[in-house]
Amino acid sequence: MNDNAIVGVSVPRKEGRDKVTGQAQYVDDMVLPNMLYGATVRSEIPRGRIRQITFGPGMAWDEFVIVSAKDIPGKNCVALIADDQPCLAEQYVNHPEEPILLLAHPDRHALPKAVKAISIEYDVLPAIFTMEESERCSEIIWGSDNTFKMYVIEKGDVDSVWAKADYIVEGEYTTGAQEQLYIENNGMIAVFDPGNGITVWGSLQCPYYVHKALMNLCNLPAEKVRVVQVETGGAFGGKEDYPSMIAGHAALLAIKSGRPVKIIYDRMEDMAATTKRHPSRTRHRTAVAKDGKILGGTIDFTIDGGAYTTLSPVVLSRGAIHAGGPYYWPNVRIRAKAVATNVPPHGAFRGFGAPQSLFAMERHIDRIAQVVGLSPIEMRRQNFLRPGQTTTTDQSVREPIDLGKLLDRALELSDYPSKKERFAKENQSRTMKKGIGIAAFLHGAGFTGSGERYLSSVVGVEGCADGSVRVLVSSTEFGQGTKTVLSQIAAETLGLRYEDVDVAPADTMEVPNSGPTVASRTVMVVGKLVHSAAVGIRQTLKQCGLLGDSYSPEEFRAACRNYVVSHGEFRSWARYEAPPDIFWDDQKYCGEAYAAFAWAVYIAAVTVDLTAYSVSVDDFVALQEVGRVLHPVLATGQITGGIAQAIGLSLYEKVIWQNGRMQNSQMTNYIMPTTSDLPPIRVFFEELGNIHGAFGAKGIGELPMDGPAPAIANAVEDALCAPCDAVPLLPEDIFDVLAARSRPEDEALSADGCR
Amino acid sequence: MINSSTISAKCEISFTVNGERKTVCAYSMERLLDVLRQHLGLTGPKEGCGEGECGSCSVLMDGVLVNSCLVPLLQAKDAHILTIEGLAGEHLHKLQQAFLDCGGAQCGICTPGMILAALHLLDKKPAPTMEDIREGLSGNLCRCTGYMQIFEAVADAARQITR
Numbered sequence: 010m011n012d013n014a015i016v017g018v019s020v021p022r023k024e025g026r027d028k029v030t031g032q033a034q035y036v037d038d039m040v041l042p043n044m045l046y047g048a049t050v051r052s053e054i055p056r057g058r059i060r061q062i063t064f065g066p067g068m069a070w071d072e073f074v075i076v077s078a079k080d081i082p083g084k085n086c087v088a089l090i091a092d093d094q095p096c097l098a099e100q101y102v103n104h105p106e107e108p109i110l111l112l113a114h115p116d117r118h119a120l121p122k123a124v125k126a127i128s129i130e131y132d133v134l135p136a137i138f139t140m141e142e143s144e145r146c147s148e149i150i151w152g153s154d155n156t157f158k159m160y161v162i163e164k165g166d167v168d169s170v171w172a173k174a175d176y177i178v179e180g181e182y183t184t185g186a187q188e189q190l191y192i193e194n195n196g197m198i199a200v201f202d203p204g205n206g207i208t209v210w211g212s213l214q215c216p217y218y219v220h221k222a223l224m225n226l227c228n229l230p231a232e233k234v235r236v237v238q239v240e241t242g243g244a245f246g247g248k249e250d251y252p253s254m255i256a257g258h259a260a261l262l263a264i265k266s267g268r269p270v271k272i273i274y275d276r277m278e279d280m281a282a283t284t285k286r287h288p289s290r291t292r293h294r295t296a297v298a299k300d301g302k303i304l305g306g307t308i309d310f311t312i313d314g315g316a317y318t319t320l321s322p323v324v325l326s327r328g329a330i331h332a333g334g335p336y337y338w339p340n341v342r343i344r345a346k347a348v349a350t351n352v353p354p355h356g357a358f359r360g361f362g363a364p365q366s367l368f369a370m371e372r373h374i375d376r377i378a379q380v381v382g383l384s385p386i387e388m389r390r391q392n393f394l395r396p397g398q399t400t401t402t403d404q405s406v407r408e409p410i411d412l413g414k415l416l417d418r419a420l421e422l423s424d425y426p427s428k429k430e431r432f433a434k435e436n437q438s439r440t441m442k443k444g445i446g447i448a449a450f451l452h453g454a455g456f457t458g459s460g461e462r463y464l465s466s467v468v469g470v471e472g473c474a475d476g477s478v479r480v481l482v483s484s485t486e487f488g489q490g491t492k493t494v495l496s497q498i499a500a501e502t503l504g505l506r507y508e509d510v511d512v513a514p515a516d517t518m519e520v521p522n523s524g525p526t527v528a529s530r531t532v533m534v535v536g537k538l539v540h541s542a543a544v545g546i547r548q549t550l551k552q553c554g555l556l557g558d559s560y561s562p563e564e565f566r567a568a569c570r571n572y573v574v575s576h577g578e579f580r581s582w583a584r585y586e587a588p589p590d591i592f593w594d595d596q597k598y599c600g601e602a603y604a605a606f607a608w609a610v611y612i613a614a615v616t617v618d619l620t621a622y623s624v625s626v627d628d629f630v631a632l633q634e635v636g637r638v639l640h641p642v643l644a645t646g647q648i649t650g651g652i653a654q655a656i657g658l659s660l661y662e663k664v665i666w667q668n669g670r671m672q673n674s675q676m677t678n679y680i681m682p683t684t685s686d687l688p689p690i691r692v693f694f695e696e697l698g699n700i701h702g703a704f705g706a707k708g709i710g711e712l713p714m715d716g717p718a719p720a721i722a723n724a725v726e727d728a729l730c731a732p733c734d735a736v737p738l739l740p741e742d743i744f745d746v747l748a749a750r751s752r753p754e755d756e757a758l759s760a761d762g763c764r
Numbered sequence: 765m766i767n768s769s770t771i772s773a774k775c776e777i778s779f780t781v782n783g784e785r786k787t788v789c790a791y792s793m794e795r796l797l798d799v800l801r802q803h804l805g806l807t808g809p810k811e812g813c814g815e816g817e818c819g820s821c822s823v824l825m826d827g828v829l830v831n832s833c834l835v836p837l838l839q840a841k842d843a844h845i846l847t848i849e850g851l852a853g854e855h856l857h858k859l860q861q862a863f864l865d866c867g868g869a870q871c872g873i874c875t876p877g878m879i880l881a882a883l884h885l886l887d888k889k890p891a892p893t894m895e896d897i898r899e900g901l902s903g904n905l906c907r908c909t910g911y912m913q914i915f916e917a918v919a920d921a922a923r924q925i926t927r
Binding site for chain 1: 801811812813848852867876905906908913915
C-alpha cells in the first residue's frame with residue numbers, strides 16, 4: 010500500500026495547469042463548423058397578454074432562423090419541480106425578460122439589431138412586485154393565492170411560553186436579491202441530428218437537470234439526449250436551473266436550423282434575465298427568561314420566488330430549517346412561505362435560503378441580548394445547542410460539538426474583548442466609528458430531509474485498460490475542486506498515487522447520475538460513494554487473485570490492466586443508501602434534516618465613516634468545524650471566496666428594481682468586492698470528523714455565505730448604536746439607519762439598549 | 765487619426781502576438797478581444813463584462829496592461845501583445861506555478877487576466893507590498909477566491925523571481 014497520505018494534503022488541482030495557461034476550454038471558446046449564433050427576444054413588461062409580434066422593416070428576416078413556442082416538439086416547460094415555467098411564452102408573459110422568441114444567424118453581430126427590430130404589443134395586466142403585495146392577493150398571479158409553497162415546523166407548545174416569559178422580543182429582518190456574478194456568463198451550444206438526437210455542451214452545474222428538461226421539451230427518449238458540461242467559469246448556484254432554459258433554447262434553434270447553434274449571454278442579459286438570490290423577510294417573536302434563556306418563539310420566514318416555482322420550495326425548506334440557528338429552542342413554530350411576484354424567478358445561490366434566515370436569527374439574538382442586558386457573547390452561550398439536545402426539527406445533536414469552545418477560540422483569534430472595549434471608548438470622539446460583531450451558525454450538508462433518498466445517486470469507479478482509474482460522476486467542477494478532491498478520495502482508498510486517478514468528463518453518455526452539484530453535497534455524499542465504489546474495484550481485483558493484500562501502485566496498475574484484458578470493461582458502482590438512523594417525516598416536517606451540520610463562529614470588525622456613510626470591514630475571523638479538511642488549500646479557498654461574496658451581500662451588492670426589471674445589470678453599477686474592498690480574511694478550522702462523509706468530511710461550500718452578513722450588521726450596530734436589520738448596507742442605507750436612530754420613537758431603544 | 769473610411773471597411777493590420785508577427789483582415793474598430801479570440805484562436809483572454817470592469821480580457825500591449833474589450837484593433841497596429849498563451853515556455857512561469865500552488869485559480873475564468881495583471885505589477889514593482897498587490901490587481905475581478913490566495917500567489921512568485 011502507498012504510505013503517502015493523499016487526503017488531507019494540498020495536491021495540485023487536476024485542471025489547474027490548463028487554467029493558468031489559458032488552455033482550459035469554456036463554452037464560448039468552442040467553435041463548431043457551420044455554427045449559427047442564437048439570441049433571445051424577451052418580454053419588456055412584467056405581465057400581460059401578447060397581442061401581436063411585428064418583424065420590423067429593413068432586416069433580411071429570411072436569413073434568420075426564428076423559433077416560437079409553436080416550434081416546440083414536446084412540452085413547453087422547463088421541467089424541474091413544477092412544470093409551470095414555459096421555455097418560450099406563448100400567450101401570456103409573467104415577468105420582464107421572459108423569453109418569447111429565438112433568433113439564429115451566422116453573424117453574431119447581426120443579432121442585437123434584429124432583436125431590437127422586433128416589436129411586441131401586449132394587453133398589459135396589473136403586476137405585483139413585493140412580497141407584501143403578493144400576500145395581500147390584490148392580484149392573483151400564480152395559483153389560487155400567489156403561494157408556491159408553505160411549511161410549518163412545530164416543536165413543543167409555543168402557545169404556552171408567552172405567559173411565562175420575562176421578556177418578549179420582536180424583530181423584522183430583510184435581505185435583498187443578490188446576483189451570483191460568476192465571471193463567465195451563461196452559454197450553451199446545441200447540435201441536432203435525427204439519428205443521434207440532441208447534444209448540448211454548456212456552462213452548467215447539473216447535467217442531469219438539463220437532460221431531464223431537454224427530454225421533456227424535445228420529446229426525445231433518454232438515449233437521444235446528451236449533455237456535456239465543459240469548463241465552467243463559476244456558478245455559485247446560478248448555473249443550477251437556468252442552464253436548462255438556455256439549453257432548451259439552443260436545442261430548439263438547432264432542431265429548426267439543422268445546424269449547430271451557440272447562445273452566449275452578454276453580462277447585461279445574464280444579470281437581468283437569469284436567477285438571483287431570493288429576497289427575504291423574517292419576523293421573530295421570542296419569549297425569553299431573565300437569564301437570557303430562550304423559552305420559545307415564532308419565526309415567520311417569507312421569500313420572494315419571482316414569477317415561477319423553479320427551486321423556491323427547496324430554497325424555502327433550507328431557509329426554514331436553518332431559521333433557528335445553532336440554538337436550543339424548547340418550543341418553536343416556524344412558518345415559511347414562498348410567494349409569487351412578477352419579477353424574473355429567483356433561484357439558487359450559495360447558501361440557498363440559509364443566509365437569509367440566519368441573518369435574521371443572528372441579528373435577533375443581538376437584539377434579545379440588548380433587551381435582556383446580556384452581552385452578545387453571554388446571550389449566545391446561554392442558548393447554544395449542546396450534544397443530546399434537539400434542533401427545531403427534533404434532530405438530536407449526536408456529535409460532540411462544543412459551540413462555547415468554538416466561540417471562545419473565535420473571540421481570542423479576533424481579539425474581541427479588548428477591541429470591544431477600545432472601540433466603545435474611542436468612538437465617542439471620532440467620526441470613524443468602529444464596531445465588532447459576532448455570528449454563530451450552522452449549515453446542513455447534503456439534500457434536505459429525504460432528498461438524498463429520492464436522489465438515489467449513483468457513482469462509478471472504472472479501472473482502465475492502461476491501469477489508471479477514472480471516477481464516473483455527473484458532479485461537476487466549476488472552481489470548487491470537485492475533480493481534485495474526488496480523485497484524492499479514490500486514490501487514497503485504492504492506495505494509488507494522485508496522478509493515477511482522474512475524473513471522467515461530465516457527459517451524460519459516459520457518467521451515471523450522481524445527483525446535482527449543489528447543497529454542499531459533493532465531497533460528503535458523492536465522495537463517500539466514490540469511496541465505496543473504489544473499495545469495490547479493489548475487492549474485485551483481490552477476489553480474482555490479481556491483487557494481494559498489500560501492493561504498490563505499479564502492481565495495482567498491472568492487476569487492473571490484466572483484468573481489462575481478460576474480462577473487458579471494469580467498473581464498480583455504488584448507490585446512495587440512507588443511513589439507518591436518519592429519518593425524516595415529510596408530512597410533519599421533522600426529523601433528521603441533514604446527515605451532518607458544519608458549525609461556525611465568524612467575527613467582523615468594521616469602520617463606519619460618518620462623513621461618507623460608508624462601511625469597510627477591517628478584519629474578518631472565520632472559525633469553523635467542518636469534519637475533516639481533505640484539501641487545506643481548496644477548503645480555505647472555499648471559505649475566503651464565500652466570505653467575499655457575503656461581504657458583497659452585506660455592503661456592496663444591491664439590485665435596483667423598477668417594474669420588476671433590474672436597472673443596474675452591469676458590473677459598472679452593480680458592485681462586487683474588488684481586491685481593494687476586502688479585509689484580511691483569516692480562516693481557521695476545527696476538525697471533529699463525520700461518519701457520514703468521505704474520510705470524515707462535511708460539506709463546506711455554502712457555509713461561509715451564512716455568517717458574514719449578520720456579523721457585519723452586528724458590528725455596524727455596535728459602531729453606530731443603531732440597529733441594522735436589513736442588508737445590503739450601502740451608504741444610503743447607513744444614512745437611513747442613522748436617520749431612524751434620531752427619530753423620537755426610537756430613542757428609548759438607543760438610550761437603554763446601547764452603551 | 766481614425767477617419768470614417770477606416771472604420772467602415774475591413775483592412776489589413778499587423779502586430780506581434782506572443783512573439784509572432786500576425787496580419788489580420790478585419791474592421792479597424794473591431795475589439796482587440798474579438799480579433800485575438802476569433803481571428804487568431806487565442807481564447808485565453810475572456811469576455812466577462814464587455815465594458816472594462818472585470819479585467820478577464822486583460823492582455824499586455826507594449827508592456828501596458830489593457831482591457832482588450834476596450835481596445836479597437838487599429839490601436840494595436842504594430843504593437844507587441846502578450847496573452848496568457850505566450851507566458852509559459854517549456855515550464856510554467858513562476859506566477860503560473862504560484863497560482864497553482866497557492867489556490868489562486870478556482871474556476872479559472874479570471875485567471876489569464878489576473879496573471880497578466882500580476883506580471884505587469886511585478887514588472888513595475890518586483891518586491892511589492894500587500895498594498896501594492898491589492899492596488900495592482902484592483903482592475904481584475906475574481907468571484908471565486910475572495911482574492912486572499914491570489915495575493916499569496918503573487919507575493920510568493922515575487923519572492924521566487926527576485927531570489
